[in-house]
Amino acid sequence: MPEPIEFDNSYCRLPHSFYSHQGPAPVSAPSIIALNKLLAKELGIGYQFLSSPDGLNMLSGNSIVEGSRPIATVYAGYQFGNWNPQLGDGRAILLGEVISEAGHRFDLQLKGSGPTLYSRGGDGRAPLGPILREYIVSEAMHNLGIPTTRSLAAVSTGDPVQRETLEPGAILTRIASSHIRFGTFQYFAAKGDIEELTMLADHVISRHFPGALESTNPYLALLDNIMKKIALLVAKWQAIGFIHGVMNTDNMLVCGETVDYGPCAFMDEFDPRKVLSSIDSAGRYAYQNQPGIAQWNLMTFAQALLPLLADTQDEAIDLAKNILEGFPQEYADQYNSLMARKIGLSSDNPSAADLVTSLLQILQSQNLDYTLAFRS
Incomplete structure (x- = not known):
């Protein structure tokens, strides 16, 4: 018999205020469309198990593997600049966590x-088209060297999904270093739950940024680490011509990976004002605005962290402001280095930035x- 997945569930060790215990809803006739054999190997998950009837039942939500503790997580977020105090996993279930062969x-x-x-x-539920789109684009992003969530499997459900028309349903098995969002912090900060906010920050430091513990102010080091992760992420987006489309704070992961491949696309004819979301009439998330929106999102994230940064709000604001003011230079350094290499120059060539600007104008x-x- 194929070996099942060995789950660990560190997020479930946080209080119940972080999630609701929730199992996936069964489907009528699941069928595997795509299995990512290479990713399964990286994760230490047996391909033989995933391709077995037991594996299909897990990937479709028709059964829960031993050791899994399925949950839906809660978070808030700024959506197109407007505050929404409670969002959460509305169509996703976290089955658990796995430790890869490399120990991640x-x-x-x-x-x-x-x-x-x-x-x-x-x-x-989700229609088949967007599921296949995310599977393909997320794996393309990974192979292009851009930090991203990944896709382990795509499964058709056998059940129709009503959108503008009736479409076949599907389920994606998404892999991420974690699904903890800016909006997760914002949810607890807005409620004034400082104890939970502290627990969340400690969890993120332990999971993603253990080096921050060596700092005299670990929570400030956390903000600095996340700022640099996001600067690198968006620089890589811009360099490759990727337009995310929906950079809400609930779509920003603290681990610095791309998530939510809704109305995303890669630039064809170069237009910095290009907008992809049909509801983004003001062009908030246009290609040229992505770095500025990333900084704005970081500002709202820093606001959520303020109670942890210092004993007084004024001091906390000064500390956070000092970190955030470093974003434009951090982003510019990363972007200029990437673009210099795209035109065949060394990353530290002083003429590269001007040459790139001229090329983009052409x-x-x-x-x-x-x-x-x-x-x-």
Whole structure:
């Protein structure tokens, strides 16, 4: 018999205020569409198990593997700049965490697995098209060297999903270093739950940034680490011409990985004002705005951390401000280095930034394809 997955569940060791215990809803006729054999090997998960009937039942939510403690997590967030005090996993279930062969911890989450406590009237399901899109794009991003959640499996459910039309349903098995969001911190900060906020920060430091414990102010070091992760992430987006489309704070992971491949795309004809979301009429999340939005999101994240940074709010604000003011330079250094290499120069060439600016102006004025311009 194939070996099942060995789960660990560190997030479940936090209080119940962080999540609701919630199992996935069964589906009628699951069938595997795609299995990521290489990722399974990296995670130490047996491909033989995943491709077995027991594996299919787990990937479709029809059964719970021993050791899994399925939960839906709660969070809040700024959506298109507007505060929403409670969101949460409305159509996703965290089955648990696995330790990879390299000793790294990863979440294993089912997306499209049915309604949860946080569904807000939604059906909790996902159409096949967006599931396949996320599977393909997330794996492309990984292979392009961009920090991202990944896709272990795509499974059709055999059940229709009603959207604008009736579409076949599917479930994605999403892998992430964690699914802890800026909005997770914002949820507890907005409620004034400082004890839970501290627990969350300690959990993130232990899981993602253990080096912060060596600092005289670990929570300030946490903010600094996350700022640098996000600066690198967005620099890589910009360099490759990736437009996320929905940079809400509930779509920003503290581990610095790309998440939520909704209306995303890669730039074709170069237009810095390009917008992808049909509801983003003001162009808030246009390509050219992504670095600024990342900094704004970091500012709102820092606001959530203020109670942990210092004994007085004024001191905490000064400390956070000092970190955030470093974002533009951190981003610029990363972006300029990446772009210099794209045009064949060393990353420290002083002429690179001006050359890149001139090239982008030509691409825009001539309506040239961003990716093809660098290939040629």
